[in-house]
Amino acid sequence: MKDRILHMTQEGLCPQEQLCEICKNAESLCIGLPKEGYKKEKRFPLTPEAVAILTKAGIHVIIESQAGISINYSDLLYAESGAEITDEKAMVFQADIILKITPITVEEANLIKPGATVVSLFQPQYQNGEAIQVLLQKRIVAMAFDEITDEENHRIFADILDEIDGRAAMVTASYLLSNSSGGKGILMGGIPGIAPAEVVILGAGLAGRAAAISALGQGAMVRLFDNNVPRLRNASDLLGTHIFTSTLHPKVLKHALEAADVVIGTSCDTQFILPEEEIKKMKKGALLIDLCIGKGGCFETSNCPNSPQDKIFEKFEILHYCLSSIGSSVARTASMALSNLFLPILLDIADKNGIANKIKTDPGFRRAIYLLNGKVVNREIAQRFNLPFCDIALFIAIF
Numbered sequence: 001m002k003d004r005i006l007h008m009t010q011e012g013l014c015p016q017e018q019l020c021e022i023c024k025n026a027e028s029l030c031i032g033l034p035k036e037g038y039k040k041e042k043r044f045p046l047t048p049e050a051v052a053i054l055t056k057a058g059i060h061v062i063i064e065s066q067a068g069i070s071i072n073y074s075d076l077l078y079a080e081s082g083a084e085i086t087d088e089k090a091m092v093f094q095a096d097i098i099l100k101i102t103p104i105t106v107e108e109a110n111l112i113k114p115g116a117t118v119v120s121l122f123q124p125q126y127q128n129g130e131a132i133q134v135l136l137q138k139r140i141v142a143m144a145f146d147e148i149t150d151e152e153n154h155r156i157f158a159d160i161l162d163e164i165d166g167r168a169a170m171v172t173a174s175y176l177l178s179n180s181s182g183g184k185g186i187l188m189g190g191i192p193g194i195a196p197a198e199v200v201i202l203g204a205g206l207a208g209r210a211a212a213i214s215a216l217g218q219g220a221m222v223r224l225f226d227n228n229v230p231r232l233r234n235a236s237d238l239l240g241t242h243i244f245t246s247t248l249h250p251k252v253l254k255h256a257l258e259a260a261d262v263v264i265g266t267s268c269d270t271q272f273i274l275p276e277e278e279i280k281k282m283k284k285g286a287l288l289i290d291l292c293i294g295k296g297g298c299f300e301t302s303n304c305p306n307s308p309q310d311k312i313f314e315k316f317e318i319l320h321y322c323l324s325s326i327g328s329s330v331a332r333t334a335s336m337a338l339s340n341l342f343l344p345i346l347l348d349i350a351d352k353n354g355i356a357n358k359i360k361t362d363p364g365f366r367r368a369i370y371l372l373n374g375k376v377v378n379r380e381i382a383q384r385f386n387l388p389f390c391d392i393a394l395f396i397a398i399f
Helices: 048-056 075-080 106-111 129-137 156-176 206-217 229-242 250-259 276-280 326-351 355-361 379-384 392-398
Strands: 030-033 060-064 084-086 097-099 117-120 141-144 198-202 221-225 244-246 262-265 287-290 310-315 318-323 369-372
Touching: 048 060, 048 075, 048 326, 060 075, 075 084, 097 326, 106 129, 129 369, 156 206, 156 262, 156 287, 156 318, 156 326, 198 206, 198 250, 206 221, 206 229, 206 262, 221 229, 221 250, 229 244, 244 250, 250 276, 318 326, 326 355
Parallel strands: 030 060, 030 097, 060 084, 097 117, 117 141, 198 221, 198 262, 221 244, 262 287, 287 318
Antiparallel strands: 141 369, 310 318
């Protein structure tokens, strides 16, 4: 009987408190969420719901004031979720992990504390050479979240962003074809007696298939092109006989382009770029939407800037829509999707006692690193800025 009694007092049995396990590693981890410097970028990495889970796990989250307004989340919502809100941008960049969407700028690089980690989209075209040099001097770990892969080698962030971009592209196309935005005044699905709009999609990857689903849902006539036959087969299996599929056969593509009201350009395995000569032959008032603008574009006439920005212009009387990420037009949906993916990764980093152990133990996470210990470990970044390349496998053991 005495063995079953844990503690006795003169008043009787006194129950003892049950010890609750806490994550000591998480207490030392701080995540900073700054406002985006590029005003057209509306997406944000974490929602208040995700922040609440992180702070409950003992992770310190510091957010620049008004950073979540672009997705209609107020400072109050983030504060109630346990985040620290600050007006001082410099304080946010003193965190262990800086989480943002667009690549780091020179001004932001100068604010980051040495040895920290910055996580953003890769977007090599928008990387700044001077900022890279500052990050290298400070031995910053820089990683591109859209390059993270899972155990099946799927790029989990890139895939969800591609799907959002594809669906958003058709919503944008429908708007730009209307008279209210200066378009030809075409109803995407037509009506009885009036033919629907003709949509040509280049690339049958996730973005292309998502665009096709959205276009068919609006009643458009859709033609999907890609030189990857298995991709085309997947699209046919998914969409049935409602969609026309073809390889990038010059004559077939030429006839499709001449009849097209909308052309959506996504990534093709062959790095296909639609030549200017073919664009000149398209009917006047047609619309081109380039979903590869952050990777150099997939139309020869696309205006690919060196920094993220909107580009809507006419060339050869064809309307070109070139946006760094069309997904920003549905920023709240995109942000919720990103937040769902970031949450388990950040919790795992805390559980593994920091970014170093995560890099060592997770190959899919490691492949997204492009700066490490003052070295460039990504060939594309090294070639773009004429910097020496180091294989991450050679010195990962000493990191």
